[in-house]
Amino acid sequence: MRCLGVDLAWRETTPAKPANDTGVAALDECEALLGAGWTVGLEETEDRITAHACDDTLLFVDAPLIVDNPTGQRSCDRQVGQCYGRWQVSANTINLDSPYLAGARLPENLEVGAGHLMWAPSS
Numbered sequence: 001m002r003c004l005g006v007d008l009a010w011r012e013t014t015p016a017k018p019a020n021d022t023g024v025a026a027l028d029e030c031e032a033l034l035g036a037g038w039t040v041g042l043e044e045t046e047d048r049i050t051a052h053a054c055d056d057t058l059l060f061v062d063a064p065l066i067v068d069n070p071t072g073q074r075s076c077d078r079q080v081g082q083c084y085g086r087w088q089v090s091a092n093t094i095n096l097d098s099p100y101l102a103g104a105r106l107p108e109n110l111e112v113g114a115g116h117l118m119w120a121p122s123s
Helices: 042-052 075-087 102-113
Strands: 002-007 021-027 033-040 057-062
Touching: 002 042, 021 042, 033 042, 042 102
Parallel strands: 002 057
Antiparallel strands: 002 021, 021 033
């Protein structure tokens, strides 16, 4: 099994400002590092993911992947703060009005463009 880890920049590139760097790392079944580096923007990140993916790949993404609340904070983000706030751990607020939705676009783009990569959100 191959494992890919992505620390995704939440904001996408705009004409006025490029996205922040995204970290991407790939490990093979023996935990050997196949590659690690930086990408800028979703397209570059998706290209790096598909370049390292094989038929048996597990993708870990540090970004909100499912955002369906029009405003306010998702209940999962609120619960993180409720459970871990006393240790200064909380989650950033994200909603459909946010400019930081790159994570929500990533699974859609991979499902459409990657062929053998499929996104199956859990319910």
